[in-house]
Amino acid sequence: MAVLEVENLGKSFGGNQVLKNISFELEKGEVLAIIGSSGGGKTTLLRCLNQLTKPDSGSITVNNDVIFDSKAGKLSDSELRKKRLHFGLVFQQFNLFPQYNVFKNLTLAARLLAKENNKGKSLAELNATYAEIDKKAEDLLKKVGLTEKKTAYPCELSGGQQQRVAIARALILNPDILCFDEPTSALDPELTGEVLRVIEGLKSQDNTMIIVTHEMEFARRVASKIMFIADGVIEEIGTPEEVFEHPTSEKLKSFFNKSVEVIAGKEE
Amino acid sequence: MFLDVTLNLLEGFKLTILIFLITLVGALPLGLVITFGSMSKIKFIKGLTKGFVWIVRGTPLMLQIILVFYGPGLIFHTNGLGRLPAVLVAFIINYACYFSEIYRGGIESISQGQYEAGQVLGMTKTQIFFKVILMQVVKRIIPPMGNEIITLVKDTSLARVVSCVELLKAAQDIVGLKAIIWPIFYIGAFYLLFTGFLTLLFGFIEKKLNYYKG
Ligand SMILES: Nc1ncnc2c1ncn2[C@@H]1O[C@H](COP(=O)(O)OP(=O)(O)OP(=O)(O)O)[C@@H](O)[C@H]1O
Ligand SMILES: [Mg+2]
Numbered sequence: 001m002a003v004l005e006v007e008n009l010g011k012s013f014g015g016n017q018v019l020k021n022i023s024f025e026l027e028k029g030e031v032l033a034i035i036g037s038s039g040g041g042k043t044t045l046l047r048c049l050n051q052l053t054k055p056d057s058g059s060i061t062v063n064n065d066v067i068f069d070s071k072a073g074k075l076s077d078s079e080l081r082k083k084r085l086h087f088g089l090v091f092q093q094f095n096l097f098p099q100y101n102v103f104k105n106l107t108l109a110a111r112l113l114a115k116e117n118n119k120g121k122s123l124a125e126l127n128a129t130y131a132e133i134d135k136k137a138e139d140l141l142k143k144v145g146l147t148e149k150k151t152a153y154p155c156e157l158s159g160g161q162q163q164r165v166a167i168a169r170a171l172i173l174n175p176d177i178l179c180f181d182e183p184t185s186a187l188d189p190e191l192t193g194e195v196l197r198v199i200e201g202l203k204s205q206d207n208t209m210i211i212v213t214h215e216m217e218f219a220r221r222v223a224s225k226i227m228f229i230a231d232g233v234i235e236e237i238g239t240p241e242e243v244f245e246h247p248t249s250e251k252l253k254s255f256f257n258k259s260v261e262v263i264a265g266k267e268e
Numbered sequence: 269m270f271l272d273v274t275l276n277l278l279e280g281f282k283l284t285i286l287i288f289l290i291t292l293v294g295a296l297p298l299g300l301v302i303t304f305g306s307m308s309k310i311k312f313i314k315g316l317t318k319g320f321v322w323i324v325r326g327t328p329l330m331l332q333i334i335l336v337f338y339g340p341g342l343i344f345h346t347n348g349l350g351r352l353p354a355v356l357v358a359f360i361i362n363y364a365c366y367f368s369e370i371y372r373g374g375i376e377s378i379s380q381g382q383y384e385a386g387q388v389l390g391m392t393k394t395q396i397f398f399k400v401i402l403m404q405v406v407k408r409i410i411p412p413m414g415n416e417i418i419t420l421v422k423d424t425s426l427a428r429v430v431s432c433v434e435l436l437k438a439a440q441d442i443v444g445l446k447a448i449i450w451p452i453f454y455i456g457a458f459y460l461l462f463t464g465f466l467t468l469l470f471g472f473i474e475k476k477l478n479y480y481k482g
Contacts, residue, residue, distance in 0.1 A: 050388050077393070085390045095385035098482030099403045108399065109389035155481035173390065 003028045003208050004177055009058035011044055011232075018044045020232045022058070026177070026225070029205040033219035034212045036229040037255055042212045045229070046179045049210070050089045051080060062086040062176050088175030092182045094162040096154040102165050103150045106137040110172050133172070140168040144198050160191030164198050171202075178202070180211040196222075216259060220244055228252050273442055273451055280438025281458055283352075287359060287424045287434060292417070294360035299367030306372060324365040330426050333358040337430045355427045363420060370412045374405040407477045414470035418463050435459075 002025040009022040018041045026032055034042050047053040049060060051068065059069040066072070067083040075083065096105050114129045141147050144164040154162055163183055170178055180199065184192035196215065200222050203209070213219055219226060219240070226243040228236040228251075235249045247253050305317035324332070337354035340346050349357065378401055386396035428437035435458060439451040 052384055052387060081390050081392065084388060087388070089384075089388040091381060091385065093379075093381055095379075095381040097382070097385070097400055098480050099407070109386070109391055112395055112399070113390055153480040169389070 002026060003030075003063060005059075005061040006049075007059045007061075009045070009048060009055050009060065011041075011048055011053065011055050018232050019048065019055070022232075022234060024227065024234065024237060026208055026210070028208055030208055030225055031203055031223045032210045032225045032227060033223035034210065034227045034229060035214070035216070035219060035255075036235075037258070040229045041232040042229055043181055044232075046089065046181050046210065046212060049177075049179060050087045051084050052089075085173060086176045088170035088173060088178040090163070090166050090170050090178070090180045090183050092186050094154075094159070094166045094186070096162055096165055096169070098154050101151050101153050102141070102146065102157075103134075103137060105154070105165060106140065106169050106172050107133050109169075110136075113173070136172055137168070140171055143171075143201070144168045145194075158191060159187045160194045163187065163195045167195075167198055167202075177208045177210060180209070180213070182212055182214065184213070184215060214259075216244075228255065230255070273454070276442060277435060277438050277451065277455060277458070280433055280435040280455075283427075283433060284421075284424045284435040285462075287352075287355060287427055287432075288421060290356050291359040291363055291420060291424075294356070295363035295367055298360060298364035299371055302364055302368035303371040303375065306368060307375070321365045321368060324362055325369070329358065329362050329423060330429050332362055333426060333429055351430050351432050352427075354430060355432050359420075359423075359427075363416070366416055367413070370409050370416065371405070373412075374409040375401065377408055378404055404482070410470060410474050410477065414466070414474075417470075418466055421459065421463050421466065 004026040006025070007023050009019055010017070011019040022045060024032075034045070036042055044053060048055045048068075055068060055070065057070045059071075060067045063086070065083065065086065067086060097108070100108060110133045111130060114133060115126065118126045118129055138147070138150075141150060144167055146161060146164055146168070149157060149161060149165075154165070157165065163186075167183075183199065184195050187195065192215070196218050199209070199211065200218075203222060211219070211223070221240075223240055226236075226238065226240050227234055228243060228247075228249075230251045235251050236243055236247065243252070244256075247256060302317060302321065305313055306321060308314045308317070333355055336349065336358040337351065338348070341348035348354070382400055382404070383396055386400045391399070424434055425436035427434045428440070431437070433441070435455050439455045442451045443449060
């Protein structure tokens with residue numbers, strides 16, 4: 001059974017139709033890499049999934065829970081908030097909270113949610129939940145290799161370290177699907193490796209991920225599915241072999257040619 | 269005589285401090301309300317607030333004090349406010365408008381990404397404002413707020429226009445009555461001490477908030 005079902009998703013800004021009839025499915029544990037040239041609509045798709053941008057049409061379903069349906073009525077703020085939690089999002093610019101240390105960045109939202117969900121329960125129960133959250137934060141910090149940075153502030157970390165904190169922060173809420181929007185584009189080239197390794201390490205039967213990336217080699221190695229988007233349309237979707245070895249659409253072929261040129265250009 | 273004058277001036281200084289403190293207590297929160305008004309999505313409220321802020325910031329505070337003091341009596345034939353209440357109302361409204369613009373600048377300088385990070389983490393709008401945005405805004409507005417609050421110390425002297433005997437008026441009366449000039453220099457020292465203290469205070473707060481950047 002599919003974790004994620006997207007049907008006929010559409011989005012326009014003014015007269016500019018940025019997403020056109022996007023439909024696809026993801027199974028649990030799959031890693032989907034979305035590639036495509038600038039302005040194709042990759043970020044907009046992720047933002048629609050995370051409900052940061054409201055789609056104009058179509059529907060999104062996660063684990064049989066309808067997150068968005070253009071035909072259904074408007075959701076209340078609190079419903080929207082709950083539905084959003086099916087997804088996690090790691091931003092290109094990290095967006096850590098600068099006034100909090102690493103540990104508090106991880107635990108802040110989880111604690112607020114726990115407080116809300118434990119309404120009416122005893123203080124002891126709430127404290128037990130907090131302790132679980134703290135434990136989980138420690139585990140996640142270990143997973144992203146930043147245990148010793150627990151009390152550091154974001155401004156004291158490198159970009160790569162900040163992005164690893166952001167990944168841990170997104171994971172602490174146990175999203176069904178974790179999305180990454182070009183997680184390494186804002187980083188110096190020598191820092192991309194550490195972040196990509198962490199993402200690769202998350203690959204498992206339980207973690208479903210969607211990664212927008214320009215790192216072709218990484219996409220090919222880590223993804224189980226590749227989606228190529230151009231001008232708001234899914235031009236091609238398939239296994240890495242299919243998409244990389246046997247591209248069928250002209251747009252994808254020329255995209256690969258351009259990527260090769262860019263890489264060649266970099267090496268000069 | 270020196271003791272006499274000092275006691276007189278201290279009376280005035282008490283009123284100066286009173287105006288200063290009550291203006292802050294009223295204008296700091298009222299400013300936030302005005303900020304929300306001027307950032308409202310409802311066009312009417314936004315327009316109304318911005319127009320109001322424009323008028324208040326675009327006319328002299330002294331004019332506003334006179335208006336609040338004499339206005340109600342002359343226009344509506346009611347009893348009007350007393351001298352001090354009129355001064356306080358005018359000061360609070362005037363400073364709330366200045367503060368609101370500083371707040372707005374601070375709020376608008378926070379990147380959209382901070383709100384979105386809070387949203388994808390399932391936080392409510394209120395939580396995002398109070399837990400994520402507010403402290404960042406406070407840090408950014410401390411320097412301009414420091415300036416504005418030091419200006420307020422000196423502006424309290426405008427209260428004398430409706431015969432509130434604050435520090436400057438107290439000194440002026442003595443100068444006129446006894447034909448001596450030194451009380452003017454004397455109160456200069458009062459103001460310098462007061463603003464000096466505030467400068468140190470704001471420097472301290474800025475330092476306290478320097479534990480992070482951004
Ligand atoms: N808030 C917005 N208002 C108006 N137009 C927008 C908005 N967001 C995106 N667009 C437009 O939608 C199109 C797709 O943008 P999007 O950011 O999704 O592309 P992308 O594939 O992520 O590109 P990149 O690789 O550069 O990140 C662009 O033409 C962009 O100008
Ligand atoms: Mg993008």
